Amino acid sequence: MNRVLADEAESIRVGEALGRALDRQSAFVTLTGDLGAGKTTLVRAALRSLGHTGPVRSPTYSLIETYVVSSGAVHHLDWYRLGDDSELEALGFRDLLGPGQSVLVEWPERMPWVAQRADVALTLAYLGDGRQLSAQALTPVGDAVLAAWMTEIG
């Protein structure tokens, strides 16, 4: 799926649709994009649509932020400061990949051997005043997420 997000309102609308899609089909999603490309905007909108009302913090220093929502949990991770597998293990990562739990990972390239199990690869890039969103399915679960996402966007 490729889509131009003309402004922030559109980014929020598409992000909310992503939240509802993940509510239907939980998944492991990688997030790629330069600073300010809108990753946090997308994640915040997804969490809002899942009923989360509190703050949404960047996981840059905490490494993981977990949000409990009605359908389960959403884990937002930043792997930039991770050194090796053992640190991922220490975060309990293997327990995060389960039914009803979605995992959104920034800086997946730090752990390619883990990131290759992702269901969806999501990219945001600057495009004039807006953003170019690309989402590619890598697994059957990813196919289901993209189908649900497109339905939710309408």
Add this chain to the structure above:
Amino acid sequence: MITLPLPILSTDRCRAVDARAVAAGVPGLTLMHRAGQVVVEGLSARWPWVRSVLVVAGPGNNGGDGYVIARRLRDRGVTVTVVAPMGLPVSGDAHRAYEEFQRAGGTVKNGETLVFDDVQLIVDALLGTGLSRDVAGAALAAIAAMNDSGLPIIAVDTPSGLDTDTGQPRPDSVRATETVSFVASKPGFYLAEGPDRVGRLTLDPIGVPAAAYAGERSVLEPILPDLVRTYLPRRARTAHKGSHGRVVIIGGAPGMPGAVRLAGEAALRAGAGLVTVVTHPGHAAAIAMARPELICLGLDAGGSVRAVLDAADVVAIGPGLGQTAWARDWYAEAVACGKPLIMDADALNLLAAEPTRREGWVLTPHPGEAGRLLRSDAHAVQADRRGSVLGLAERYGATVVLKGARTLIASPGRPQPWVCLDGNPGMATAGMGDVLTGVIAGLAAQQPNPFAALAEIAAVGVQVHASAGDLAAYASAYAGERGLLASDVVTALRAAVNP
């Protein structure tokens, strides 16, 4: 559901298409450039975070694709390391692609062992299709090293070391995360170990003109959504249960009520109007209580099922049947009855012991049963799944469903087997075959003339079963392959039979 726009062709036929494209004025080097471009575009889209790639390039045309990929990735600012464990290309288009890479400033680590420091993804362009001998030496070591790296691997055209005609690793092959294949799909991707080695498959014609495919026929035919929809139309608003056929399922030896119950429920979920289970009297009541929509008939040895069979539109026999005298009597009656017949499990073992031919039947063996039916063994069947399913169809005059990863369906008079592209490893569990038997019987019962269309109905049944398996594994609230039960698939059938 995957649909294939491209045929599945053997190595020889693929080469013939390539040759026609070149004769029609598309130079080989142009095809190589396009192949490389397709891989790079796919890599950038699906692996957007990858900034450092190791390209393992062979000396032949597959390696040539690798040099194009390496050059294009460098153009995009990706850090690229190229290793050539089998040496550099010395002639032809591959050599030109190497020279282009070199002129663009690329360097090759010739013959060095693979080092994966800071590598985020491997491009496997070591060996292509048409292996002339088993892989050995540095190439075999490189394949093992790629697999052991734990990194994502994109295979170019085919995973290196895989026999693309048979699906056998020779003797080892790359286990790719995804394979980007060109011009046509390859039978080895669907046979033997192939499904485990190709990963996610992407196909691209790389600009080969349609005329170059003239006269070529896919050696396996994917079951297309159109076929499924043909046999699962929207129901008439005036339908009644008599419109949807009567199924009789025979099975369930003492102590084995589960298999025949699953088959019965699956026939109902596939849409049959009435389903009668003929089983051992010891547990007939238990099945009826667990699933009240089933009619359960408990019969002792010596009783006759003829009257029940006479009332059926379709008969299935085998789930939990056993091979006792009780089973043999009913087996003989089922084979002799003039109704469309689905045979599974112990019914197939009884058939193997005393082969016969019959009109209008479907056999649904797993590789072990297929081996017995062919007087060989499961290993030989797996080594040649396509030949085996065609041979079985011919020998027994039957539509044959050879179960396994990428189930094949063959029928006398049809030159090519169908191949099912869906389903998942979660379905390799007890009872899943019983569900398939019930589905095929249930679908056949809904046809006005099941005899005429038994082969297509079997193919549609396999597809519906696989789609339901995928729905149950991936689209449910409690998703996952491991722990998937046959009962979960029965539940998901309703969505799959209402496309």
